[in-house]
Amino acid sequence: MPVHPLDAPVTALMRAVARDIVLPHFRTLGAEQVMEKGPGDLVTVADRLSEERLTEGLLTLLPEARVIGEEAVAADPSLLDGIDQGLAWIVDPIDGTANYAEGVQPFAIMIALVADGETQAGWILDPVRDRLCHAHLGHGAYIDGERTVAQPGSTVLPTIALTKFYLPAEMRAAIADRLPGKLIETAVPRCAGEQYPRIVTGESDIALFWRSLPWDHAPGALFLTEAGGRIARFDGRPYRVGGEGNGLIAAASPQLWDQAREILIG
The missing domain is CATH 3.40.190.80 (D-Maltodextrin-Binding Protein; domain 2)
Structure with a gap:
């Protein structure tokens, strides 16, 4: 398959964060470690620790790109200004936080690399199954390294x-x-x-x-x-x-x- 030069370091970073932060906190969170940012919008201590670690690692990998993380934006919405200008990493430290906080699956770690508003590459890691979905613009989509093509599943009604x-x-x-x-x-x-x-x-x-x-x-x-x-x-x-x-x-x-x-x- 086509290999993007950032594939190995990005996936290694995501798996390290899953191993060191996301999975150890799964089903072990105390009530004081789950907060509400807005009605029905939760954040956990693991979300924040995951984003901190991902941000640090991504800035090391590509110093010329800024990092726009969900939790950083919650604290400072102005970080979204000019998101479609220049090079940026988009980070969701734990997608599906409501599930995660309840101790159920699914949840995911997600990263995208965006240039002038166009997504160049994206990675989605299921930490529990260690399933990696990723894609690079113009080079196809992959699940655990195997090329995949979307197939409608229903034979009756969609x-x-x-x-x-x-x-x-x-x-x-x-x-x-x-x-x-x-x-x-x-x-x-x-x-x-x-x-x-x-x-x-x-x-x-x-x-x-x-x-x-x-x-x-x-x-x-x-x-x-x-x-x-x-x-x-x-x-x-x-x-x-x-x-x-x-x-x-x-x-x-x-x-x-x-x-x-x-x-x-x-």
Whole structure:
């Protein structure tokens, strides 16, 4: 497979953080080690320690790139300014924190390298299974080093994972009315780092997201598109780091994306 010069050091860093921080804290967190940043938005001591270690390592690997981490942005939102300008690492130290804090799977460590708003490379590590999904722009998508191509899994009606928590109530109701007989709703893993691989491997055909925070989507969007799928905003604009607006549809193929958009949005 094509090997990016950063593959080995980035994956080694992620696995070290998984081994030293994320897994030792899994199912051992005390109540005082789980905090709420906002309604339903949790952070743990492991998120913060993971981001600190990842940030230090990434700055060493590529000093000319700044690091934009989820927890750093929570403390200083201005770090997002100019995210689509220059070279930047986008870091989600633990994606699926709600699962992690509850002591359940899935959760993931995610990193993307972005240049002027275009994702160049992305890595998604499942620490428990040690499964690595990664992609490089123009060079395909890989799971544990093996090239992968998105394959729609349903033979009857396409399946869809709907992330409803942040979806406006009126849109949620409208979509619920449109689904019967057209799409089959499937479980949401509460972890973008698991949802994107599920689309590629055929466990889900389609996913709808409302929020489009860069650390949630930059690695997975590249992984999906390099595998032959499509992700775009409701109006068809391609996903781009730093792009404005809410709402994303991800699908295992461009044809499924068109079908989903017609059903969901009309």
